[in-house]
Amino acid sequence: MYLIVIAWTYVTLMMAVAEAASPTGTLLGAFFTFALYGALPMGILVYILGTPSRKRAIKAREAAEQAAYDAEQAAAAAGTAAAVASGAPDAGGQPPAAAEGSGIPPVRKEP
Structure with missing residues (x-):
């Protein structure tokens, strides 16, 4: 080309x-x-003839991103499973939940 x-x-x-x-x-x-x-004309020709290689590069990048995501999810699942197996509290790695404040005052019937 x-x-x-x-x-x-x-x-x-x-x-x-x-x-x-x-x-x-x-x-x-x-x-x-x-x-x-x-x-x-050469710019148009190079653009058209370069389309297959651009598509291959995009698919390779997407496959690499998917593989990295899968590896991250597997590592997170393995870490959670190890923490649950050890009996450690709060194995999910999430911060402890706090009690919610009462945003609405209680409503009572007036005597």
Whole structure:
């Protein structure tokens, strides 16, 4: 793929040089020749041909993240099981619960 990109870039660069060196050519014409015949089509081609490798990289990253998550969950489960087996209180590693404050005052019937 990169050989095609390098070769076509060379061809369009030579087209742009010929445009600029021509007695009736301009630098602006050379710039647009290189941009529209070279850079734009090659950018599209590289993007389209690079799609499979991008998808493989995304799947590999997701698989690595899933494996790390699974390992973390297994370690947490093993730690909890070991703490429960030892009979230690508060084996879940959670802070002890406090009594909730009464946010609503009690309502009574007036005598």
